[in-house]
Structures are given as C-alpha cells and as structure tokens.
Amino acid sequence: MDVNSPASAPPLAAIILAAGKGTRMKSDLHKVLHPVAGRPMLLNLLTNVESLAPERVVVVTGAAREQVEAAVAPLGATTALQAEQLGTGHAVAQAETALAGFDGAVLILYGDVPLVSAATMRRMLDRLAGDDAPATVVLGFRPADPAAYGRIIADADGRIVKMVEYKDASPDERAQTLCNSGLMAVRSADLFPLLAKVGNDNAAGEYYLPDIVMLAIAEGRTSVVIETDAAEVAGVNSRAELATVEATWQQARRAAAMADGATLIAPETVWFAHDTVIGRDVMIEPNVVFGPGTTIADGVTLRAFSHIEGATVARGAIIGPYARLRPGAVVGEDAHVGNFVEMKKAVLGKGAKANHLTYLGDAEVGAGANIGAGTITCNYDGYNKSLTRIGAGAFIGSNASLVAPVSIGDGALIAAGSVITADVPADALAVARGRQETRDGWAPRFRAAAKAKKDAGK
Structure with missing residues (x-):
C-alpha cells in the first residue's frame, strides 16, 4: 500500500469514465488521449490513482474504445464498455461486473478531468471513512462562472440537502455557487444498489450519477460535499x-x-x-x-x-x-x-x-x-x-x-x-580532402569571359 495511505484504509477501486465521443475536439484521437504535459490526460489521471495503490481500476469506454483500451492495457486497468451513452449513472453501472466481489471504497473519476491530485482523492476517501459514515462524498467547487454546472445545496457542515442538474434547477437553485464536479467516493456496497434505483425522468432523459446522492438521503443516509479549487477539476471538451x-x-x-x-x-x-x-x-x-x-x-x-x-x-x-x-x-x-x-x-x-x-x-x-x-x-x-x-x-x-x-x-x-x-x-x-589548387590571375579572365557571354545574349 502507498505510504500516504492509512494502514487501516479499506480496499480501493476506481472507476474512470472515458466513453464520451468528445465531438467538440474535432479530432480522430479520443478526447482523453490528447496530451497534457506530454502524456495522454487519461494516463496522467491513472498515475495519480495508482499512487493510492488501488485493488482494481476500471475504465469505462465507448466511442473509439480501441484507442482507449490500447492506452490503458499496459497499466493493467480493466475496461468496461458503455455501448450507448445514456448518462453518467448508466456509465458507472457498466463497471459492476468488473467489480464483482469487490468490497471497499470506490472513487468515481473522469478521464477528461486530468488534474485531480492524489491528495484530493485521499481527502475524499478519508471523508467517506468518517465517523458519520456518509453514503457518498461529492467533490464540489466554486467556479468564477457557475454556468451550466449542476448545483449542490449543503449546510455549513457540508451535509448535502439537495443536488440538482442545471437543466432541472429552479432560479433560486441556479443562484447557488457550489457546483458538482461529478467526482465521488462511494462504498461498493452502496454504489450499485443505489444506481439500480436511478431513473431517467429528467430534462435530458439520462441516468444521472448524482441522483444516487438524493436516493441515499431519501433512505435516511447522509451525503456530504468537500470542496477543491476549480482549476483542479477543470474538464476538457475542446x-x-x-x-x-x-x-x-x-x-x-x-x-x-x-x-x-x-x-x-x-x-x-x-x-x-x-x-x-x-x-x-x-x-x-x-x-x-x-x-x-x-x-x-x-x-x-x-x-x-x-x-x-x-x-x-x-x-x-x-x-x-x-x-x-x-x-x-x-x-x-x-x-x-x-x-x-x-x-x-x-x-x-x-x-x-x-x-x-x-x-x-x-x-x-x-x-x-x-x-x-x-x-x-x-x-x-x-x-x-x-x-x-x-x-x-x-x-x-x-x-x-x-x-x-x-x-x-x-x-x-x-x-x-x-x-x-x-x-x-x-x-x-x-586529412581527407582534395588538394588546393591556386591559379594566379584567373579571376579577372573569368569575369571578362562571363560578361562577354552575357552581353552577347542581349
């Protein structure tokens, strides 16, 4: 186990979502394979994950899956296919088979959010293991322009009251500045049962991963948010x-x-x-x-x-x-x-x-x-x-x-x-070169002959 990980920490798995097409990149190369600091952004993220000594890593693929699979295979990561892009909740659910029999904490990350540090991941896991045993830990941030990010409404202690996607948010909810990065830490025993209850009755008709937070709250469980700097969770779509x-x-x-x-x-x-x-x-x-x-x-x-x-x-x-x-x-x-x-x-x-x-x-x-x-x-x-x-x-x-x-x-x-x-x-x-030969007075004769030839051609 990594020296920075507590000796008593539960087993760790990571699910990294990398199924999106990335059409705004206008590229034949999959979005998550575009380089940051000279290395595909997905591999930057995987390196940080590996420093936490995970027991399993699952990369969810979709569009251009062959490219992603070839990139992660040397690192020993497992892949799971999301054949249809039906939302983030649906994407995470595709990793269930790959995590069969795993009992521990699960980090949910995004291949196009490459700057998340191992220290921030560790903070999420430590909060999940807190005395109040939250069902989910969400990584939040406060961007200069909240734009169309999903919003988090939480109390002063970080306990989440409500999470809502921007498309479904009321004007008052859109006025909130705490936004959802999409990154989460969840126990495996909670993750897939909660995902099974997620529906798609929303403006986009998709299965939203953040819905598991509200489902847990409805069951009387606590979900919490911890915050990080907006730059650390910046995504790449263009x-x-x-x-x-x-x-x-x-x-x-x-x-x-x-x-x-x-x-x-x-x-x-x-x-x-x-x-x-x-x-x-x-x-x-x-x-x-x-x-x-x-x-x-x-x-x-x-x-x-x-x-x-x-x-x-x-x-x-x-x-x-x-x-x-x-x-x-x-x-x-x-x-x-x-x-x-x-x-x-x-x-x-x-x-x-x-x-x-x-x-x-x-x-x-x-x-x-x-x-x-x-x-x-x-x-x-x-x-x-x-x-x-x-x-x-x-x-x-x-x-x-x-x-x-x-x-x-x-x-x-x-x-x-x-x-x-x-x-x-x-x-x-x-010495390996031709011997120098010098012909005295040769240059004026050459210039005169050359000029005469040029004049004759006029």
Whole structure:
C-alpha cells in the first residue's frame, strides 16, 4: 500500500469514465488521449490513482474504445464498455461486473478531468471513512462562472440537502455557487444498489450519477460535499479547454521548480513534461521546452530556445542557446552543447565541447574532446544506423564528416573539411580532402569571359 495511505484504509477501486465521443475536439484521437504535459490526460489521471495503490481500476469506454483500451492495457486497468451513452449513472453501472466481489471504497473519476491530485482523492476517501459514515462524498467547487454546472445545496457542515442538474434547477437553485464536479467516493456496497434505483425522468432523459446522492438521503443516509479549487477539476471538451488545463499544469510545475531551487528567468515561457527532473541551481533561460524523459542535474545552464527530450544532462553542463537534445542524448559534467547543435542517442563526455552547428547521432565522444563547427556524424546509410566513436581529447576540425562506423582515437586531430571513412589512431592527424589548387590571375579572365557571354545574349 502507498505510504500516504492509512494502514487501516479499506480496499480501493476506481472507476474512470472515458466513453464520451468528445465531438467538440474535432479530432480522430479520443478526447482523453490528447496530451497534457506530454502524456495522454487519461494516463496522467491513472498515475495519480495508482499512487493510492488501488485493488482494481476500471475504465469505462465507448466511442473509439480501441484507442482507449490500447492506452490503458499496459497499466493493467480493466475496461468496461458503455455501448450507448445514456448518462453518467448508466456509465458507472457498466463497471459492476468488473467489480464483482469487490468490497471497499470506490472513487468515481473522469478521464477528461486530468488534474485531480492524489491528495484530493485521499481527502475524499478519508471523508467517506468518517465517523458519520456518509453514503457518498461529492467533490464540489466554486467556479468564477457557475454556468451550466449542476448545483449542490449543503449546510455549513457540508451535509448535502439537495443536488440538482442545471437543466432541472429552479432560479433560486441556479443562484447557488457550489457546483458538482461529478467526482465521488462511494462504498461498493452502496454504489450499485443505489444506481439500480436511478431513473431517467429528467430534462435530458439520462441516468444521472448524482441522483444516487438524493436516493441515499431519501433512505435516511447522509451525503456530504468537500470542496477543491476549480482549476483542479477543470474538464476538457475542446481544444481551448485543453490549452487552459495545460496552462494550469505548467504554472504549477514552474512554481514547483523554482521552489526547489531552479531559476526560471521568464517562467511563463518554459514548458515542462510530466516527468521532467530538475536539480538545484539550474538556470533556465526563456523559451526552453522539455519533452518527456529528461533529467537535469544540479548547476546546469539551459540557454534560450533549447528543446530537450529523453536526455540526461550532468552537473555543470551548458546547453544552448538553440540546442536540441533528442532521446538518448547524454551530456557529461561541464560539457558544452552550443547553438544549433543536435544530439540523438549520443554521449558527450565530461568537459567535451560541441559549440556550433553540429549533429551528433549514434555517437560516443570522450572526455575533453572538441567538436568543431559544422561537424556531422554520418550515422545512417538509408537502411541501418552505425556508431561513431571519438576518443578523449580528440580535436575534430570544422566541417568534418565522420562516416560511421568509424573510430577516432584519443588525442587524434581531424583536419577541417575532411570526410573520414576509416578509423584514425590515437594522436594521429587525418586529412581527407582534395588538394588546393591556386591559379594566379584567373579571376579577372573569368569575369571578362562571363560578361562577354552575357552581353552577347542581349
């Protein structure tokens, strides 16, 4: 069980609703698979759920079910199909078979509400386990514009008096500011018996999940609401809402990075991925973008307009400006990767430098080596990729092409403009270019001939 979970906590299951078509996204990709922080929003939510060590997780699918099923299968989640979208209550009911024999607490979440934290989920579960044993716990919020959200009428202690969908609410009920996020915690022993009593006699003709709250109250049970910030339960139904949720996540991550000891010169221009690791005393200049799988050690400088994904950068290194580190890039301590340098599946050793206009792909560069401007490791022959090895202390002259597979020994020098196709021993000089030929007085004769040809054509 997770260390943050009480030892006496009952077993936990989660039902995540992901059956909606998401037509407002205007996309062939299922809505819940659109990325937030570089990862499908559904998987962001599942990661938070998994931190609570659930016994079972059920994702309710519908439209584009194959996409959702393929995304969650590696995580071990079970899926249940809602063949017809007949409301949220009907969707949750589809998970009953998958939860057969389960006895514990059930969290009901939404795949398009991806920012709900594990801490908030834990608060819901703790309240469900309170001394007054509420039948349901509802997560409420107070948005700046309540719009068409369902309303919650509750007393000062959070005991719910009434819940009503906006379409069915009276003017006085619509004036209430406490809104229903749709997220709930319910005991499995209560959930499905209550759902069986839900009808669809309402303005939309749907089976509403919130109706179980009023059904429980009618049976003399207590239902309660706890509140969270509106941003945490923001849903995604359009590209604009996706951008808003992304911005919310990024703002929080930037604040966390600075609180942990990194300097962001222009925080609003830095974009993190869900798993970016940033050390202390890291300097991040404007317009740096992190893709997934990046680890930055202490004391690194990331200069402006660099893009870093799937890379590891060691202490004291300097990256950029305008550098691109692709998956498999490893930058050693105090190494330099300069402007318009790209690395892919390459290791740059301690103190090595590639400062200008260079491509290092499928390469190993030893400590202290210097890679001149315009150097290219020619790693791909159209069918296969091969390795280039550059030894410690080697010096690669500007505009050199190293045709892999090839090995440059420690301390070797490669003359500028060379095309190296064979191994170079340690401490050797390799020159592989055409011999320069100089013809005195040739240029004026060429210009005169060219002008005469042009004039003749007029």
